[in-house]
Amino acid sequence: MAAIPVIQTDNLTKVYKTGKEAVVALKDLNLSVQPGEIFGFLGPNGAGKTTTIRLLLDLIRPTRGRANIFGQDANLNSVVLHQRIGFLPGELSLWKHLTGKQVVNYVASVRGDDGRMVKHANELAEQLDLDFSKKVRAYSSGNRRKLGLVVSMMHKPDLLILDEPTGGLDPLLQQTFNQMMREARATGRTVFLSSHVLGEVQAICDRVGILRNGELKAVERVDDLTHTNFQWVTLHFREAVAPEVVAQVPGVTEVTAENHSLKVRLSGDFDPLLRAVEGHYIASIQTKEPTLEEIFLAFYGNHGEQAS
């Protein structure tokens, strides 16, 4: 029997009405996140990532469709579900007059802590090098983010929902964060994180959903996404070769010439390309996988259409 998805949305839609105008923030989202995976939700600002997260947490209500978490309706069973969810908002605000310790104690008390959550919070703070004794207003944005991470993870939730989690963290701490996410996955927990930092998703996610203008454009395994779409091929010749020689080759969409080299963006097989340069002496061939950023742009294209 297949495991119940941790997150399952069916035609989840959110329309905001401002006066006479209706803005579709999210349109017919059908998404399934499986237990134990780290799922990345990618998209530029305004794509609908935060709207999706707020719907999952029942902070806002869908215009139509539904979201289930652990097989239960996210709206009807929100209180029970929130016991198993840890959340870090994108724009984190906390009680400025409280110390980090007081924030942790308050959240722990609402969660019905028997002492273990505070203990784990202290461990996390140590891992993140966070001083609990300062007031929130005295924290830098990075430290505030760390406190948010501690609060979201202190109860060892089965599902972590993180909105732009590494904003404000320095590169070293991003590594620590990545490690924490991998550890969470290793213990069977599920992570759903939104980001526009593609490198971060590439580093830790198993699958990625690409969202634009409120619509889910693609859901792919990060490995597949990196390997399937296209690649950069650089042909080094003994003498200069005109770009026109390969410009019309099927699968070639971009050509740049530099010294004795041609760099092409190639989708599909190599054979037509090699046939086109037949007669020219090829000194070497280099291939390079596209970055996730390039794949991301390929999905969006200049006019917002998914690349073929």
Next chain:
Amino acid sequence: MSGVVFWNTLKSSWRGALYWGIGMGLLAYYILVIIPDMDALNQYADMAKALPPVLMQMLGVSDAASLLAPEGFIGFGFFGYGLLLLAVYAVTAGLNVTANEEDEGILDIVLSLPLARWRLVLERFAAYVLLTLLIIVIAMAGMWLGAQQSALNLNMGRLVEATLNMLPGILFMIALTIFVSVLVRRKAVATGIVAGIIAASYFLDFIGKAVINDIVQVLQKLSFYSYYDSGDVVINGLNTGNVIILLGLTVILVAGALWLFNRRDVGL
């Protein structure tokens, strides 16, 4: 966890309530000790007679002659504008239930915890009911201390009733602030609307007392101040009907806020 929000609200807000109680207690004490005997009260009443009647009405005195009675004077000196002073506390408390956290974006974190929305509102409101009682009790204590040092023959029972009579009015204003905050979401807008309603109520009430006119009398009934009627309570005792009306409106507003808050989007 049941009661956690209630206790946390008490913990974070008891100092503010204590200061308000001490302030109101000192004011009550001062009003009682500045008039040492009946001669002084008569002189004070003579001075008050020179004031324009509308001004007297604004301060909760139906006529200058009522100032000749010690309770009438206290109604003028303390209860007349006491509720108006406590409106500041009530609005501040009401904003603390949802508006402040929603405005600052903290509500996202709060509602991501295993906590029902209705529980958040109800437990915080319950905490403020208790804290308002604390203010009332301290104000009563100040009044009792003042009465001990006054040569006036005071009816302490009536003074206790008049002080307790402030409670429904304060609770109504807290509930009104909660309801409007939940309705309009923005703290600044909610504060403006509630301040406007309180000011308009105060205005309608004293105009209703000062001007004999059918329309004005009807409009006065729209003012919650007309159900507070401190001038009458301090002399004749609590008006149960008025108390029930204010408490009933409080319950309706809190229930309305719970219903609205449970249905709407948060933090937009």
